[in-house]
Amino acid sequence: MPESHDEAAVTIEALMDEQRTFPPSAEFRAQANVNSESEYQGGEDFVKYWEKQAHHIQWRSPWTEVLDWSNPPFAKWFVGAKLNVTESCLDRHLVDKADKVAYYFEGEPGDSRTITYRELYHEVNQFANGLEELGVRKGDRIAIYMGMVPELPIALLASARLGATHSVVFGGFSSDALRDRINDAEAKVLVTCDESWRNGSRVALKEYADHALEETPSIEKVVVVARTKAAINMVEGRDVFYHDLIASQSGEKVATETDSEDPLFILYTSGTTARPKGIQHTTGGYLLGAAVTHKNVFDIKDDDVYWCTADIGWVTGHSYIVYGPLANGTTSVLYEGVPNFPDKDRFWSIVEKYHVSQFYTAPTAIRTFMKWGSEYADRHDLSSLKLIGTVGEPINPEAWIWYNQTIGHEKCPVVDTWWQTETGHIMISPLPGVTTTKPGSATMPLPGIGADIVDDEGHSVPLGGGGYLVLTHPWPGMLRTIYRDPERFKDVYWGRFSKPSENKWVYFAGDGAKRDTDGYYWLLGRVDDVMNISGHRISTLEVESALVDHPAVAEAAVVGRADATTGQAIAAFVTLKGTVEGNETLLQELRNHVATKIGKIARPASIVFTDELPKTRSGKIMRRLLRDISEQRQLGDVTTLANADVVKEIADRANSAASKQGSTE
Numbered sequence: 001m002p003e004s005h006d007e008a009a010v011t012i013e014a015l016m017d018e019q020r021t022f023p024p025s026a027e028f029r030a031q032a033n034v035n036s037e038s039e040y041q042g043g044e045d046f047v048k049y050w051e052k053q054a055h056h057i058q059w060r061s062p063w064t065e066v067l068d069w070s071n072p073p074f075a076k077w078f079v080g081a082k083l084n085v086t087e088s089c090l091d092r093h094l095v096d097k098a099d100k101v102a103y104y105f106e107g108e109p110g111d112s113r114t115i116t117y118r119e120l121y122h123e124v125n126q127f128a129n130g131l132e133e134l135g136v137r138k139g140d141r142i143a144i145y146m147g148m149v150p151e152l153p154i155a156l157l158a159s160a161r162l163g164a165t166h167s168v169v170f171g172g173f174s175s176d177a178l179r180d181r182i183n184d185a186e187a188k189v190l191v192t193c194d195e196s197w198r199n200g201s202r203v204a205l206k207e208y209a210d211h212a213l214e215e216t217p218s219i220e221k222v223v224v225v226a227r228t229k230a231a232i233n234m235v236e237g238r239d240v241f242y243h244d245l246i247a248s249q250s251g252e253k254v255a256t257e258t259d260s261e262d263p264l265f266i267l268y269t270s271g272t273t274a275r276p277k278g279i280q281h282t283t284g285g286y287l288l289g290a291a292v293t294h295k296n297v298f299d300i301k302d303d304d305v306y307w308c309t310a311d312i313g314w315v316t317g318h319s320y321i322v323y324g325p326l327a328n329g330t331t332s333v334l335y336e337g338v339p340n341f342p343d344k345d346r347f348w349s350i351v352e353k354y355h356v357s358q359f360y361t362a363p364t365a366i367r368t369f370m371k372w373g374s375e376y377a378d379r380h381d382l383s384s385l386k387l388i389g390t391v392g393e394p395i396n397p398e399a400w401i402w403y404n405q406t407i408g409h410e411k412c413p414v415v416d417t418w419w420q421t422e423t424g425h426i427m428i429s430p431l432p433g434v435t436t437t438k439p440g441s442a443t444m445p446l447p448g449i450g451a452d453i454v455d456d457e458g459h460s461v462p463l464g465g466g467g468y469l470v471l472t473h474p475w476p477g478m479l480r481t482i483y484r485d486p487e488r489f490k491d492v493y494w495g496r497f498s499k500p501s502e503n504k505w506v507y508f509a510g511d512g513a514k515r516d517t518d519g520y521y522w523l524l525g526r527v528d529d530v531m532n533i534s535g536h537r538i539s540t541l542e543v544e545s546a547l548v549d550h551p552a553v554a555e556a557a558v559v560g561r562a563d564a565t566t567g568q569a570i571a572a573f574v575t576l577k578g579t580v581e582g583n584e585t586l587l588q589e590l591r592n593h594v595a596t597k598i599g600k601i602a603r604p605a606s607i608v609f610t611d612e613l614p615k616t617r618s619g620k621i622m623r624r625l626l627r628d629i630s631e632q633r634q635l636g637d638v639t640t641l642a643n644a645d646v647v648k649e650i651a652d653r654a655n656s657a658a659s660k661q662g663s664t665e
């Protein structure tokens with residue numbers, strides 16, 4: 001394992017001594033969607049397994065082959081099959097679920113809207129007709145930059161209805177980030193909001209979008225959802241209000257037929273360079289993977305009310321607010337805002353109000369709730385909950401136990417689900433009616449999924465050991481490529497451990513992991529230069545280039561340091577140009593500069609000004625040492641440093657800065 005993970009490894013060592021185990025109750029097991037060990041072990045051939053699941057979604061015409069893996073690492077699933085994902089998500093439910101609620105929308109200010117499957121079908125079609133009128137055709141890219149309002153899932157579905165490709169850009173990203181993503185995808189239409197609500201304040205989405213649109217030549221039309229009804233700039237001939245556009249449109253629209261391998265969406269995520277990667281997902285396999293894992297991992301029943309608190313701007317929202325739940329005809333809660341508005345009990349009041357049965361959130365949220373104290377959850381009746389889940393980063397056993405006790409009241413299975421933007425759906429997770437859970441472990445790969453832990457040479461590490469997490473065979477929701485960059489796709493994910501000469505193809509996830517003697521997986525975090533801040537992926541290089549973009553900065557190095565609430569926090573080390581003085585005002589300016597370039601989530605928690613950065617003789621910045629400094633650890637080996645004396649000085653400055661800074665707000 002790389003040195004930077006020594007610390008984590010020690011922690012995991014301790015975790016693996018964790019003796020507490022939580023088998024499913026006999027009661028839960030008896031009613032579970034999946035309750036047999038044999039299914040869990042995935043003993044059968046994975047291709048057969050997925051073919052057997054294929055009935056979960058609706059196809060127009062069948063495939064000639066389940067998996068074509070003749071041109072690795074480019075996979076095709078359900079070859080030649082035709083479908084439109086919205087027919088699985090909407091049309092087929094009109095038969096027996098037309099009046100069932102698809103979404104309970106809860107606005108942050110307290111307004112709400114209930115949308116049945118019939119209403120959703122109707123409005124998606126209206127918007128699809130509207131988009132078509134604006135010129136959208138099959139294969140076009142639609143950029144979506146919105147708050148969490150019902151028109152957001154409607155926009156995804158309307159895009160899919162037309163066989164277009166959506167690219168959702170999280171509403172917390174900056175103008176520059178939006179511009180770059182629009183340009184990379186060459187999107188034709190942008191769907192946005194006038195403003196969104198966040199923590200009681202208005203976020204000026206249209207204003208940010210207008211700024212981005214100054215440099216996005218591919219955009220022809222902009223559709224604006226009037227969420228707050230603020231007075232905004234509307235450009236004649238380019239901008240149209242959503243409500244005006246759909247007003248005269250029919251609620252019927254024949255779905256465009258797509259191939260199983262036609263693109264469904266692109267979602268940008270951070271890699272180890274400054275340029276985000278457009279993760280390309282396709283149609284049939286993705287929808288199937290999302291639907292089956294949603295049903296099995298969350299044990300979804302027809303009368304459940306399911307709530308995933310993620311934002312649809314991230315993959316979790318795509319797969320587990322939109323496609324998975326709708327394919328299963330599930331009733332979901334869609335909440336617009338933050339957990340502490342107007343008070344810290346907002347989530348629990350929503351659980352009580354809608355009788356939520358499955359609740360899916362992130363460890364960073366759970367740790368925040370712990371910090372706030374149990375009283376907020378205790379104010380509400382949470383007895384409707386049957387299962388609780390987490391995603392996005394490793395969950396420490398303490399938080400797991402708190403979640404189990406305070407939210408689950410020790411009667412709800414806890415599902416810790418490991419997956420990525422690239423995997424499309426959950427890969428490693430308990431099956432709640434089968435798996436005995438251990439606090440802090442995502443347990444084992446799901447049926448139909450192959451994983452392993454390998455050493456530097458790619459050899460499988462025996463049980464009890466640690467190394468790199470890899471996926472050993474294709475799966476239906478896997479990314480098909482990086483948009484317009486197949487070489488980077490091959491290199492980043494398949495280059496490290498595959499042996500093409502032996503036709504052995506192994507996907508490298510970028511995570512370190514250990515496996516205990518029972519075969520349970522314990523995730524250790526990223527082993528590359530990708531940070532995980534509150535479950536959001538941010539590349540160190542992205543933040544470094546944003547800092548260096550500021551006229552006062554000569555050089556910058558960024559590391560993720562451990563943080564009790566956000567998992568990791570961004571620690572920056574900055575060398576200023578010439579005679580520029582590093583004072584508090586500049587420090588705030590730099591933090592804001594990063595927020596402008598990328599988004600507030602990427603704003604460094606701390607910045608230390610330094611005359612020099614620690615470098616090897618070949619000029620490489622030694623981030624490992626900066627991480628040691630940030631986490632106030634004994635410094636590792638400094639013998640390869642060209643400028644060893646600089647380290648002590650940085651450490652002193654960092655220590656004095658730590659007492660002043662450290663807030664991630």
Ligand code: PRX
Binds near residue numbers: 315391525
């Ligand atoms: O490091 C792993 C971590 O989040 C990364 C994927 O991030 P992203 O593509 O943004 O998707 C997040 C939501 C699916 C992974 O490489 N991660 C995700 N889930 C877990 C996790 N780490 C530990 N345990 C998890 N359950």
